[in-house]
Amino acid sequence: MSKVLWHFTMSLDGFVAGPDHSMGWLAGVTSDPGLIEEYASTTGAVLGGRNGWDAYPDASTIYGGAWQGPLFVLTHHPEDAQPAEGVTFLSCDVAEAVRIGLEAAGGKNLEVFSPTIGRQLLERGLIDEIDLHVAPVLLGDGIRLFDNPGGAPVRLALRDGDDRSATVTLRYRPA
Numbered sequence: 661m662s663k664v665l666w667h668f669t670m671s672l673d674g675f676v677a678g679p680d681h682s683m684g685w686l687a688g689v690t691s692d693p694g695l696i697e698e699y700a701s702t703t704g705a706v707l708g709g710r711n712g713w714d715a716y717p718d719a720s721t722i723y724g725g726a727w728q729g730p731l732f733v734l735t736h737h738p739e740d741a742q743p744a745e746g747v748t749f750l751s752c753d754v755a756e757a758v759r760i761g762l763e764a765a766g767g768k769n770l771e772v773f774s775p776t777i778g779r780q781l782l783e784r785g786l787i788d789e790i791d792l793h794v795a796p797v798l799l800g801d802g803i804r805l806f807d808n809p810g811g812a813p814v815r816l817a818l819r820d821g822d823d824r825s826a827t828v829t830l831r832y833r834p835a
């Protein structure tokens with residue numbers, strides 16, 4: 661069954677992009693090639709925000725080129741977006757964007773590649789799963805996975821394991 665996945669590689673201190681959308685901090689960070697294959701094969705469509713698209717307007721780089729499919733970019737001003745093959749600029753309610761994305765995903769997952777859209781969807785109960793890969797780096801500045809000053813804590817349940825409320829232990833040393 662298709663899911664709405666909020667999926668990121670994140671720094672240990674919770675940033676998914678550095679200042680000005682910089683992603684250079686991922687240089688030298690490795691990941692299991694099997695993981696990329698897994699996500700490339702289970703993803704049917706991607707939903708992103710306009711800032712991420714404007715910073716990296718190239719759909720062919722998703723999963724290092726291992727994935728091709730429909731990309732939807734949500735924006736309040738689609739009229740000034742440069743058309744790109746396979747990319748649809750949407751200006752609608754986030755729930756409608758999810759409906760459109762899921763339909764396009766054809767039974768596979770819809771991946772949400774935007775912190776701001778993910779936050780809105782979480783609030784509306786429209787995120788099925790949050791998948792994170794924690795990179796061994798502290799950024800201290802940039803775009804947070806979840807920026808919600810003044811908001812109440814959002815309780816989560818671990819997807820795998822017997823104790824859904826267990827903490828996850830990560831041990832690092834400065835490199």
Ligand SMILES: NC(=O)c1ccc[n+]([C@@H]2O[C@H](COP(=O)([O-])OP(=O)(O)OC[C@H]3O[C@@H](n4cnc5c(N)ncnc54)[C@H](OP(=O)(O)O)[C@@H]3O)[C@@H](O)[C@H]2O)c1
Binds near residue numbers: 776
């Ligand atoms: N680490 C990772 O794995 C990973 C993966 C994917 C992306 N990223 C990074 O994530 C960053 C995305 O940054 P971000 O959260 O600041 O920007 P974003 O979500 O990409 O874009 C925010 C913009 O999306 C549009 N938007 C959001 N909600 C909307 C709504 N309800 N209706 C209409 N338009 C809406 C608005 O565009 P308008 O202003 O045009 O209205 C808003 O300004 C990028 O730097 C990207 O590189 C990281």
